[in-house]
Amino acid sequence: MDKLDLTKAYKMYYNAPSKPQLVEFETIWYLSIVGQGDPDSDTFANATEALYTVAYSVKGDYKKQELDFAVAKLEGQWWVDGDPKKALEVPREEWHWKLLIRMPDYVTSDRVEEARKLAAAKKKDLKVIADIQYESLHEGVCVQMMHVGPYSTEPETLAQIEHFIEGNHLRYSGLHHEIYLSDPRKTASGKLKTILRYPVQTIEVVKG
Template identity: 45%
Template sequence: MEAIIEKFDLQKADPNYYKVSSKPEIRDLDPYYYLTVEGRGHPESEPVWNAVSQLYAVAYGVKFTCKAEDMDFKVPKMEGFWWIDGGPEAQKNFTLTPKEQWNWKFLIRMPDFVEGDHFYRAVQKVKTKNPELIANDEVKFELINEGKCVQILHIGSYDEEEPTIMKMIEFMQKNELTMNGHHHEIYLSDPRKTPTEKLRTIIRYAVK
């Protein structure tokens, strides 16, 4: 009888990264590897849907490549960086800026055992099966280090995040912290299956 190998679950293995409170709090994060894809434009535009499709195709390619080596894992929650042109100070006007001017980078964090070779082989398999999907190597394998962050849990629509963000800004001011990175969202809920008012999203900002 074959032994059942349990899938590695990053959300359970790293609660420091995924655990969140409804009040602003400080977290210190290590550098992590992610699959990433970036672009610019409205969150509901075709380039965004294409980018998400590319990201998940490669993520599952990496998963099955690792599974063949007895290192199966659950594909982690998707995340997104959102920002507008300008430095950290400009980001305070992020929610007031037309969405067509938003820059974005979607991410899926990878377990520590995933290496560049797993990523390369996964991309080659996706290219073979669907060459039009990632013809220009849009998806990257990237090390990101946010370090010290402020985060909070937002419940509800993505379009109604401003009051939650203001709580974070007030917390930063009280603790003499300033933004040092992009608006970061971790999507704990699947918007295709979850009512809008029940969506759970971690909002995170790197600070200094």
């Protein structure tokens, strides 16, 4: 039985160059969970565990139907109240996030709900499993770039993205989106690879 690997099936989605590029994506389905707080907090850790627990429960269900797949990379959307460009100026406890794991196109909401219930029954102490949702996201045209290094140096990469957006008469039209290609538990911080992505729209330019 072949196992679907989304990172190989959707190479553009899971790859980015070392300089900003324009890409476009169709509607994609994800398991998701929303929260607020420091990414080093127990709240964030529990949300991540719950998301993976349900993802592997969905995988197990489909594997029985000979539709096995590799659980995809963790992703996150990030925002703060007020000006999103000032995210690093507010305490990390005030950060909002939505964690995501992409699902294959054949996964249905009914099967996700059954898998979520099964996961909740197995891990009764992990109450936030109840908060896992199955939703679609259509970001459309995006600017993305590969960030290599610790998360703390992301502003350097984001500055390049902002310069590209301004120089090409674009404007932000969605949330800051990250895809974590490396496992920070197994990878040195200087070698971490993270795709940074922003949905954008064209600004109409009036020529004189």
